[in-house]
Amino acid sequence: MDAVLILLLFVLVLSIFLGVELISKVPSILHTPLMSGANAISGITIVGAILTSRAENIESELSFALGMVAVFFATVNVVGGYLVTNRMLGMFKKK
Amino acid sequence: MEILNTIFSEATNKALVNVVYILASVLFIFGLKMLGSPETARKGNLVSAMGMLIAVVVTLLDQSIIDYKWIFVGLVLGSLVGVIAAMKVKMTAMPEMVAIFNGFGGIASLLVGSSEYLLSAQHNTGILVPIFLTVVIGGLTFTGSLIAYGKLSGTITGNPVIYKGQQWINGILMVALLFLGIEMIALQGLLITMDWQILVAAVALSFLLGVLIVIPIGGADMPVVIALLNSYSGLAACAAGFVILNNVLIVAGALVGASGLILTNIMCKAMNRSLANVLFSGFGSVISVGGSSTEQQGEVRPINVADAYLILEAASSVVIVPGYGMAVAQAQHSVRELGELLEENGSEVQYAIHPVAGRMPGHMNVLLAEANVSYDQLIEPDDINPTIETTDVCIVIGANDVVNPAAREDPQSPIYGMPIINVDKAKTTFVLKRSMAPGFAGIENPLFFKTNTRMLFGDAKDSITSLVSEFKT
Numbered sequence: 001m002d003a004v005l006i007l008l009l010f011v012l013v014l015s016i017f018l019g020v021e022l023i024s025k026v027p028s029i030l031h032t033p034l035m036s037g038a039n040a041i042s043g044i045t046i047v048g049a050i051l052t053s054r055a056e057n058i059e060s061e062l063s064f065a066l067g068m069v070a071v072f073f074a075t076v077n078v079v080g081g082y083l084v085t086n087r088m089l090g091m092f093k094k095k
Numbered sequence: 096m097e098i099l100n101t102i103f104s105e106a107t108n109k110a111l112v113n114v115v116y117i118l119a120s121v122l123f124i125f126g127l128k129m130l131g132s133p134e135t136a137r138k139g140n141l142v143s144a145m146g147m148l149i150a151v152v153v154t155l156l157d158q159s160i161i162d163y164k165w166i167f168v169g170l171v172l173g174s175l176v177g178v179i180a181a182m183k184v185k186m187t188a189m190p191e192m193v194a195i196f197n198g199f200g201g202i203a204s205l206l207v208g209s210s211e212y213l214l215s216a217q218h219n220t221g222i223l224v225p226i227f228l229t230v231v232i233g234g235l236t237f238t239g240s241l242i243a244y245g246k247l248s249g250t251i252t253g254n255p256v257i258y259k260g261q262q263w264i265n266g267i268l269m270v271a272l273l274f275l276g277i278e279m280i281a282l283q284g285l286l287i288t289m290d291w292q293i294l295v296a297a298v299a300l301s302f303l304l305g306v307l308i309v310i311p312i313g314g315a316d317m318p319v320v321i322a323l324l325n326s327y328s329g330l331a332a333c334a335a336g337f338v339i340l341n342n343v344l345i346v347a348g349a350l351v352g353a354s355g356l357i358l359t360n361i362m363c364k365a366m367n368r369s370l371a372n373v374l375f376s377g378f379g380s381v382i383s384v385g386g387s388s389t390e391q392q393g394e395v396r397p398i399n400v401a402d403a404y405l406i407l408e409a410a411s412s413v414v415i416v417p418g419y420g421m422a423v424a425q426a427q428h429s430v431r432e433l434g435e436l437l438e439e440n441g442s443e444v445q446y447a448i449h450p451v452a453g454r455m456p457g458h459m460n461v462l463l464a465e466a467n468v469s470y471d472q473l474i475e476p477d478d479i480n481p482t483i484e485t486t487d488v489c490i491v492i493g494a495n496d497v498v499n500p501a502a503r504e505d506p507q508s509p510i511y512g513m514p515i516i517n518v519d520k521a522k523t524t525f526v527l528k529r530s531m532a533p534g535f536a537g538i539e540n541p542l543f544f545k546t547n548t549r550m551l552f553g554d555a556k557d558s559i560t561s562l563v564s565e566f567k568t
Contacts, residue, residue, distance in 0.1 A: 002221065011346060016353050023354040031450070031460070034456075035354075039200065041329075044348065045207055053160055066213070076177045083178060084181035095469040
């Protein structure tokens with residue numbers, strides 16, 4: 001295994017621990033917005049989708065087309081996810 | 096991009112992009128941290144969205160991208176669909192909304208993995224392993240989420256679909272996927288010559304697996320399924336990060352993966368069941384009769400709205416326990432109105448919310464928040480149970496299993512050991528219910544036969560509305 005891969009695995013393991021620490025503290029009244037907010041974050045795959053259109057990829061039309069469909073789905077996930085979370089959280093009020 | 100290239104060298108440019116990715120990761124982390132408290136949650140979501148925005152913008156500036164036209168088509172169409180869906184969805188339909196968004200995240204990761212697979216000329220193990228994982232996890236997240244969406248929206252049956260040899264079929268499918276993985280990664284096309292054939296087979300099998308693992312799970316177990324699919328969509332993004340060696344995908348994906356797993360764990364604990372039991376038992380497919388339930392059954396004591404009003408009017412403390420039935424009846428607004436009238440009348444009103452009430456984690460809290468209930472009145476079972484004996488009236492609205500005392504008393508009951516809200520210990524409990532039919536898990540509920548329980552039959556919304564008008568006259 002090369003050094004880059006090891007480094008990324010290192011990042012992965014630390015992020016999982018960080019995620020566990022962060023989320024364990026969220027109270028159950030916020031579980032739904034937490035879930036849809038986290039769901040929007042998982043749309044980060046949009047970055048990967050955009051990068052499928054880089055120069056060497058244009059050569060392969062199928063590969064490029066798949067990437068562009070990915071851009072569409074990831075965008076729905078990101079935009080819809082953040083907006084709906086924002087809408088929900090706007091309703092949580094204290095009198 | 097040309098402009099950037101003229102300002103910076105390519106190396107500086109790459110470094111700049113990566114610094115922005117680090118910044119985006121930090122914003123995601125802060126955003127999630129701020130989601131931990133109702134005061135900061137909304138801002139937290141914005142912080143996280145900001146992280147996403149800068150990650151997308153800096154990616155678009157990557158100089159190796161040469162065709163922007165289709166990217167923008169995807170971005171614009173996707174945003175349009177996202178905005179419309181997010182604005183139009185009803186709060187009661189939130190579980191299926193989250194399910195479908197999970198699915199979209201999954202399919203996007205699958206497509207990214209597929210695109211990279213078809214492209215990469217030299218196939219080395221370091222890239223093939225994550226490609227395979229991206230395709231499989233993304234694929235089963237997609238179809239699993241579609242099935243969950245269908246079950247939640249009522250398009251397909253919410254009951255568990257069980258057939259003979261189900262475990263075997265799933266097992267065989269997983270073995271087949273494993274072999275395909277070996278073929279793709281280690282043998283690299285020894286048996287199947289074309290790359291695209293291997294890819295299509297992997298996609299097909301993971302799609303099938305996603306369907307098969309969700310259909311045997313019943314409606315009442317959906318909170319676990321959604322949490323798990325949420326986790327998978329994160330893991331798929333994470334695997335995609337290893338395909339394109341991109342740290343922001345790995346960090347964000349891992350955060351979501353961890354968050355979904357924790358929620359899954361919380362949901363399982365709240366039902367006192369293992370994840371394996373939720374996934375494989377087909378819980379609720381048979382009407383199970385608890386061992387001693389026939390003896391426990393006694394007289395059912397119905398009550399009418401006028402009598403219920405008299406008792407409520409004299410109550411100094413009221414605890415409202417909502418369940419999925421409240422969502423179905425769309426009764427949350429009437430419930431809030433009743434709560435306010437009770438408060439004006441001098442009662443202390445609290446809402447006791449079980450973690451698995453409804454069809455997704457926190458479902459009831461969102462509905463009551465939508466109806467304008469102050470969030471400090473939304474209480475978890477652990478905080479309500481110690482004082483429930485001094486509560487004058489508990490009103491159970493469309494909840495069943497989460498208030499079933501068999502979970503405490505009857506070792507034969509399938510839900511024995513599940514933490515419940517002890518409404519049977521309150522001075523009086525009203526149960527709003529259409530009929531005596533058992534809940535979604537199909538389990539008899541001895542609560543209905545307790546001497547301090549009164550059954551208020553009818554549509555939950557109608558009953559609450561009638562109570563509200565009694566208070567107003």
